[in-house]
Amino acid sequence: MMTSIKATGRPTYPRRKRHFDARACDQHVCGKYRDCVAYGHRHEQGANESERHAEADDPCLPAIGGHRPPVAPGVLPCEPMLKQSDKVGDVMMTQPRFDGKVVIVTGAAGGMGLGYALHLAKLGADVGIFDKDLDAGKRNSEYDADSVADAIKALGRRVVAVQADLSNRAEAQSAVEKVARELGPIDTIVNNAGGAITPADRSYATNSPDDDIELLIKVNFLSAVYCCQAAVPLMTTPGGAIVNIITFGAFAGDSHGKYAVYSAAKAALLTYTRHLAVELGPVGIRANCIAPGLIHTPRVAAAAAARGMGTNDQTSGIPLRRFGKVDDMVGAVEFLGSDMSAYITGECIRVTGGLGLISL
Ligand SMILES: NC(=O)c1ccc[n+]([C@@H]2O[C@H](COP(=O)([O-])OP(=O)(O)OC[C@H]3O[C@@H](n4cnc5c(N)ncnc54)[C@H](O)[C@@H]3O)[C@@H](O)[C@H]2O)c1
Missing domain, CATH: 3.40.50.720 (NAD(P)-binding Rossmann-like Domain)
Incomplete structure (x- = not known):
């Protein structure tokens, strides 16, 4: 699946969950976070070093335990993290609440x-x-x-x-x-x-x-x-x-x-x-x-x-x-x-x- 880079210059990722492979994270700055899957993917795509680390260096991200926090594919770190829906009632899901979790x-x-x-x-x-x-x-x-x-x-x-x-x-x-x-x-x-x-x-x-x-x-x-x-x-x-x-x-x-x-x-x-x-x-x-x-x-x-x-x-x-x-x-x-x-x-x-x- 291809990574796209929008006009903002920020890469976005498909929202689908990826298979996690800890070994793919060895090259990345934090070495263990889940966003390394995305970074690992970008390694495969041949992105350059500055693109790979752009989000990890984002000052909007608070550090956790000395590491940068994980970033879900498709979620940009500066967006409101809990933005889900503006419509009343949308949070109540029609499918089982743990489906695929x-x-x-x-x-x-x-x-x-x-x-x-x-x-x-x-x-x-x-x-x-x-x-x-x-x-x-x-x-x-x-x-x-x-x-x-x-x-x-x-x-x-x-x-x-x-x-x-x-x-x-x-x-x-x-x-x-x-x-x-x-x-x-x-x-x-x-x-x-x-x-x-x-x-x-x-x-x-x-x-x-x-x-x-x-x-x-x-x-x-x-x-x-x-x-x-x-x-x-x-x-x-x-x-x-x-x-x-x-x-x-x-x-x-x-x-x-x-x-x-x-x-x-x-x-x-x-x-x-x-x-x-x-x-x-x-x-x-x-x-x-x-x-x-x-x-x-x-x-x-x-x-x-x-x-x-x-x-x-x-x-x-x-x-x-x-x-x-x-x-x-x-x-x-x-x-x-x-x-x-x-x-x-x-x-x-x-x-x-x-x-x-x-x-x-
Ligand atoms: N049953 C109660 O009335 C009650 C009340 C308050 C709190 N709790 C808490 O609820 C939880 C579950 O209680 P329960 O009554 O179902 O107990 P349980 O003994 O039936 O189940 C606890 C399970 O934890 C496992 N376990 C214990 N130490 C472990 C370790 N170091 N590593 C891996 N596994 C370990 C045990 O092998 C066991 O299968 C516990 O944390 C207990 O303190 C129980």
């Missing part, structure tokens, strides 16, 4: 992550699924297919499944790059991997041991930071959406003070998300959080009695008088991960059935 869901082997991945695939997304144990949900009989990847393929969507410990920066980076390389630029990333995975009886603010503190911060905070840092340069701009999953515990503690470090790690993710929103707003990437309440995923339901969290007597503290289900969560992810929430960034939606509204 590329979505990453972390911690997608089971529980809520599995629900998000399947829901977004049903809405038309191609999905990258990451988990440190891709068979976790299969062992709990959470789906019938041989694997989550097969369940997504059965919906007619493309899938890239990566088994990776996302609290390791290199593994997170390589997983995200694999998705961009095989599926294309990333439209939405849902950072869901995590959990209050250390023993509850030593999860108080005063008795959490070093190993637990380190693990909880790595799994619940750093894994999301690493995935965001890897994904942002490869995201669609404008229009990319980051959805970070935290917990209601970031706002209100367990009545005995348990899960202190877990909640603090998720609160850190909330603050980090607000900073992402500020930094990335100018290039049209939004960042928001979802705080689940007590959601009866298979893991939580199985451990409820032992952990004293999600036991039946606790529903009286929930205005809707029941625990949440995975299906209760997917709508919020669909909303924050799509253009339905095009003017919302830096926010957190609590999906809790009203947990926390009752004072005693």
Whole structure:
């Protein structure tokens, strides 16, 4: 496909998404951004050096993390980034909101992550699924297919499944790059991997041991930071959406003070998300959080009695008088991960059935 140069002297690109090839970016100034696909294309077209770098040097572009932000093909950097339509009603789409979009869901082997991945695939997304144990949900009989990847393929969507410990920066980076390389630029990333995975009886603010503190911060905070840092340069701009999953515990503690470090790690993710929103707003990437309440995923339901969290007597503290289900969560992810929430960034939606509204 040919690149054209209009009378303004600015090159424009076809709006169609290109296959991402990180290797094509080696020659370019930033070496990794998605706009390098366009630049790579221009290398093929034989454009000269000054044309190739004209947009990268544009002073209208704010720098992100020391790099220039990505530029979507067909969008000139000085145009209003979120210009979509002047007509009321045009934002509501008639096609599935994720049709042809590329979505990453972390911690997608089971529980809520599995629900998000399947829901977004049903809405038309191609999905990258990451988990440190891709068979976790299969062992709990959470789906019938041989694997989550097969369940997504059965919906007619493309899938890239990566088994990776996302609290390791290199593994997170390589997983995200694999998705961009095989599926294309990333439209939405849902950072869901995590959990209050250390023993509850030593999860108080005063008795959490070093190993637990380190693990909880790595799994619940750093894994999301690493995935965001890897994904942002490869995201669609404008229009990319980051959805970070935290917990209601970031706002209100367990009545005995348990899960202190877990909640603090998720609160850190909330603050980090607000900073992402500020930094990335100018290039049209939004960042928001979802705080689940007590959601009866298979893991939580199985451990409820032992952990004293999600036991039946606790529903009286929930205005809707029941625990949440995975299906209760997917709508919020669909909303924050799509253009339905095009003017919302830096926010957190609590999906809790009203947990926390009752004072005693
Ligand atoms: N279930 C709840 O009641 C509840 C409440 C508030 C917040 N949350 C949060 O929602 C998210 C999902 O919770 P869930 O109940 O579905 O949990 P889950 O244990 O069923 O699923 C979490 C998945 O994340 C994966 N994971 C964990 N650490 C990882 C790592 N380092 N690298 C890659 N994958 C990793 C696990 O293998 C697992 O498949 C978590 O972040 C959790 O903290 C859950």
